[in-house]
Amino acid sequence: MxxxxxxxxxxxxxxxxxxxxxxxxxxxxxxxxxxxxxxxxxxxxxxxxxxxxxxxxxxxxxxxxxxxxxxxxxxxxxxxxxxxxxxxxxxxxxxxxxxxxxxxxxxxxxxxxxxxxxxxxxxxxxxxxxxxxxxxxxxxxxxxxxxxxxxxxxxxxxxxxxxxxxxxxxxxxxxxxxxxxxxxxxxxxxxxxxxxxxxxxxxxxxxxxxxxxPPSFFKETPLSDQHRLFMKLSKDYNPFKAQSLTEPVLPSDDNEKSAFLQRDIRSGQVTHQKDRPALLVSSTSWTEDEDFSILLKALEEYEHYINDGMRLPPLVCVITGKGPLKEYYSKLIATMHFKHIQICTPWLEAEDYPLLLGSADLGVCLHKSSSGLDLPMKVVDMFGCCLPVCAVQFQCLHELVKHEVNGLIFKDSSELAGQLKTLFWEFPTTEGKLNLFRRNLRTAKQLRWxxxxxxxxxxxxxxxx
The missing domain is CATH 3.40.50.2000 (Glycogen Phosphorylase B;)
Known part of the structure; x- marks a missing residue:
């Protein structure tokens, strides 16, 4: 009718x-x-x-x-x-x-x-x-x-x-x-x-x-631009404030040391202390096709790994985006009391989002296509920034994410937690899978939009x- x-x-x-x-x-x-x-x-x-x-x-x-x-x-x-x-x-x-x-x-x-x-x-x-x-x-x-x-x-x-x-x-x-x-x-x-x-x-x-x-502006972020971005974000979001994180070694004035997670993009060598936090980024429209409880449960397991004495870095988890389920997950996140993990859910300006991806250490994608026939653009953007990804499995994901080449594919929270442990083991050394995936992305010569x-x-x- x-x-x-x-x-x-x-x-x-x-x-x-x-x-x-x-x-x-x-x-x-x-x-x-x-x-x-x-x-x-x-x-x-x-x-x-x-x-x-x-x-x-x-x-x-x-x-x-x-x-x-x-x-x-x-x-x-x-x-x-x-x-x-x-x-x-x-x-x-x-x-x-x-x-x-x-x-x-x-x-x-x-x-x-x-x-x-x-x-x-x-x-x-x-x-x-x-x-x-x-x-x-x-x-x-x-x-x-x-x-x-x-x-x-x-x-x-x-x-x-x-x-x-x-x-x-x-x-x-x-x-x-x-x-x-x-x-x-x-x-x-x-x-x-x-x-x-x-x-x-x-x-x-x-x-x-x-x-x-990815358009051409999705790329690895130079050290100076990372510094400016984190200085800007630290005004509104606690995880970006210097006093809550390990202070990095920055080629800048002592009064401006509020950035973190800096990496020398040209050489791939870490320029600061070994126990700095790792930056994990996810983006979402906060809809039913993305179950963020998977990530939150994986972070709880990761916290247990650190509490058990494993040599893993603390995490800063940044989840960007707007959508109908954001309030629900924000309340859920507020009930979680981590010692080694900080989570924030900012909305970024269009120009800042590529800079954040280009500064991160790992991307996580929880998009699960309603039809099984589309691919998450957020992973495309991450790959444009040479950012390795852990992505939840669905029907045609293999058209984008190559398991053990440019990232990892997981089925549930336990598998994701295990992948985080593997990728961040003895972080931030230049050895290991995380940097292997990044090198593979750098040499892939991706076609641009x-x-x-x-x-x-x-x-x-x-x-x-």
Missing amino acids: AALLWLAFCGALLLLLLWWRARPAGSEARAAVVVLGDLGRSPRMQYHALSLARRGFQVAFVGYPGTKPHNNILCNENIQIVHIPEYKARQVGPKVFQYITKVIVQTIQLFYVMLKITNPGYILLQNPPGLPSIAVTWAVCFLRGSKLIIDWHNYGYTIMSLTHGERHLLVRIAKWYEQLFGRLSDYNICVTNALKEDLEVNCNIRAITLYDK DESWERTVFPLFSNSS
Whole structure:
């Protein structure tokens, strides 16, 4: 019933707007990059917008306000940020009614915004979320003579199933909708070969694979930039304050010694005391597809190892990100009383996040794909910074993480705790697996986003006329 009501509503809008069809076709030199989400928390779509802008396209970057996008977006004269009014849901009536109301309001808002912008030749849409954005952008393309390109990051219905279960009516409607309207696109991009195969077999949608690749600003952080970053963060977060950590040997004035965990990137040699803390970094959107209790239990086991006399360094664990489950885990973390481990959960500016990854000793990824078909961009970013990773196992992770080559794959908290013990044994000497993985990442000569995008995606925009 909900699907019929929504389709009837969309049909009425289409009838009212058919006169738009007589307007000229969209300009080939214009593109709209659209995400029904926070623009600042949509890095892949930011990279698409930048790549198009660098190729001379006038880009309308459409989405919700919230987190500040990267400065490269804000300063690019070819990119115009167009905000969708953010819908504030009211907790009135049954949840199904609330959801239908939200979809109808988002449909109207997105239609209005997409018809207001200068006519684009292409609309590049992120999915998920695809309801109602796929149908709306398809209708706009039909009315304005534009081409629709969908960038499939995952399936929206599998994300919904984490909350509602696979057999829930809304999940089944979302699956039907996603498959039906996904076929109406002109071109499709996806993030893994596994997702490409699934789209073709189960949805009759042909796509090209564009793996997430790190932009050039994800790299190992020079010592001076590490120092400035930790000085900045120490103002707000205790784990970054000098008095709570082993004082490093820094090539700077004595009054400025509040940074820690410094490494000479050029030589790979440690420049300070052996008992310094190790910096462990994870990033998250704090959603159901990441179980951070796994990491917290592993840290408890790691603490026991130290208490038992093992030669392991203290840890500073930094978990970055925003999301619905952050408050829950923050309260859980507050109940844990570590002697050798400090945990903080900051939100970093877009420019600071690569610097943090490039300064860390180990990354941890707890992303477990709802479909098993997408890959965590956070690991891509970590690899761009030559940061080894421990990642939780799921179906197609092998397309990114090579076990015992650039990191380790674990199944549960006990296995992760054992990996932390192995990697940090007699830290921070330059021997051992941790530095072997880092050397492997340095010599891998990873393809960067710009080059990968140019080879894979740009032909869709240059050869589609």
